[in-house]
Amino acid sequence: MLLNLTILPGDGIGPEVTEQAVLVLQAAAGAFGHQLQLRHKNIGGAALAVAEDPLPADTVQACLSSSAVLMGAVGNPAFDHYPNHLRPEAGLLRLRRELGAYANLRPAICFPALEDCSPLRSDLVRGTDIMIVRELLGGLYFGEPRSIAGAPGSRVATNTMTYGEPAIERITGVAFELAEKRRKKVLSVDKANVLECSRLWREVVIRCAKDYPGVQLSHMYVDSAAMSLVQRPKDFDVVLTENMFGDILSDQAGGVVGSLGLLASASIGGPVGLYEPVHGSAPDIAGKGIANPLGAILSAALLLRHSFQLEREAACIENAVSAVLNQGSRTADIARSGQSRIATSEMGRNVVEAVKASQAKQKSA
Numbered sequence: 286m287l288l289n290l291t292i293l294p295g296d297g298i299g300p301e302v303t304e305q306a307v308l309v310l311q312a313a314a315g316a317f318g319h320q321l322q323l324r325h326k327n328i329g330g331a332a333l334a335v336a337e338d339p340l341p342a343d344t345v346q347a348c349l350s351s352s353a354v355l356m357g358a359v360g361n362p363a364f365d366h367y368p369n370h371l372r373p374e375a376g377l378l379r380l381r382r383e384l385g386a387y388a389n390l391r392p393a394i395c396f397p398a399l400e401d402c403s404p405l406r407s408d409l410v411r412g413t414d415i416m417i418v419r420e421l422l423g424g425l426y427f428g429e430p431r432s433i434a435g436a437p438g439s440r441v442a443t444n445t446m447t448y449g450e451p452a453i454e455r456i457t458g459v460a461f462e463l464a465e466k467r468r469k470k471v472l473s474v475d476k477a478n479v480l481e482c483s484r485l486w487r488e489v490v491i492r493c494a495k496d497y498p499g500v501q502l503s504h505m506y507v508d509s510a511a512m513s514l515v516q517r518p519k520d521f522d523v524v525l526t527e528n529m530f531g532d533i534l535s536d537q538a539g540g541v542v543g544s545l546g547l548l549a550s551a552s553i554g555g556p557v558g559l560y561e562p563v564h565g566s567a568p569d570i571a572g573k574g575i576a577n578p579l580g581a582i583l584s585a586a587l588l589l590r591h592s593f594q595l596e597r598e599a600a601c602i603e604n605a606v607s608a609v610l611n612q613g614s615r616t617a618d619i620a621r622s623g624q625s626r627i628a629t630s631e632m633g634r635n636v637v638e639a640v641k642a643s644q645a646k647q648k649s650a
């Protein structure tokens with residue numbers, strides 16, 4: 286199969302982790318006889334530096350004409366004083382909209398080798414396997430009006446949370462279909478005791494759930510969900526929620542399973558899928574070569590699964606990640622005291638070797 290991809294390394298640690306994800310994709314493509322066609326484009330601060338636009342037209346065009354997009358991260362403190370629409374993060378929000386990517390899947394899995402990385406007791410976190418399904422094109426991130434207005438000293442800031450029934454229906458469908466292939470549980474997270482958006486959300490989710498009689502639906506307010514996530518993470522299966530609640534809960538889930546650097550995401554629903562690690566550009570560690578590339582590498586696995594239906598190839602990468610963790614490979618964020626810490630590039634190389642080894646083993650079997 287020809288895998289025609291646009292690569293958006295972005296800012297900070299984005300290029301460092303994306304480079305490793307691409308090497309792993311190349312290894313997997315080679316092992317399974319696929320051909321990769323890659324185009325690298327700018328987004329975020331990297332684009333602003335050369336084009337004064339965080340999402341240049343040629344980046345959008347390249348993304349829309351490829352079969353899938355792999356991104357690193359955006360965000361650069363040098364642009365923090367820019368107006369909102371010119372900040373690096375605005376480029377990513379626009380890209381999600383251009384791609385029609387309304388469903389953001391964020392798996393949070395506790396790898397057995399990393400049980401002791403969680404700040405929670407091993408017996409609490411062992412077996413955690415959560416799929417957060419976050420609505421990605423609505424809510425506060427896109428709602429209008431939005432502004433900071435008025436004279437200094439008496440300025441007023443406004444954001445708007447809006448959700449329409451069709452947007453809730455389509456993301457609910459994604460969550461229930463995923464749940465049917467998992468443990469058949471959907472937890473819908475809202476704030477229906479306070480917000481009108483959440484009341485409509487809950488009503489529509491309950492209506493849509495009737496189409497999936499085999500899946501058990503429950504509801505939680507977001508504050509209570511945040512507490513339960515650290516008290517009993519393994520009770521969670523599919524978590525269905527709106528844009529901002531999903532953003533916050535998925536970072537929390539990253540903390541629960543050991544590190545934000547491990548979390549991958551898929552943004553799907555439109556004609557072209559967008560795959561990126563959950564973490565940001567991590568300016569505090571950018572350029573040091575110590576970032577954990579596994580979130581980016583696992584995003585590449587999601588890309589193969591969701592954009593190309595290459596389940597064996599995706600599983601091969603996921604198994605390779607498990608294997609290197611079992612062998613003791615640790616970047617700084619997941620190393621315990623006394624464990625040696627390897628660089629971003631070495632972690633990537635170890636996963637590449639594990640992909641090649643698993644394929645060689647299959648061939649000889």
Ligand code: NAD
Nearest residue numbers: 358359360361374545546564565566567569570576577618
């Ligand atoms: P962040 O995710 O960049 O970093 C949070 C913390 O986690 C930092 O201490 C960082 O060092 C650590 N971390 C993150 N990824 C890591 C990895 N792969 N390996 C090891 N440690 C890792 O979040 P932040 O600091 O709140 O934001 C920094 C910038 O990134 C901001 O400009 C923000 O807007 C942007 N951001 C972008 C995205 C995105 O591109 N999707 C997501 C979140 C934040």
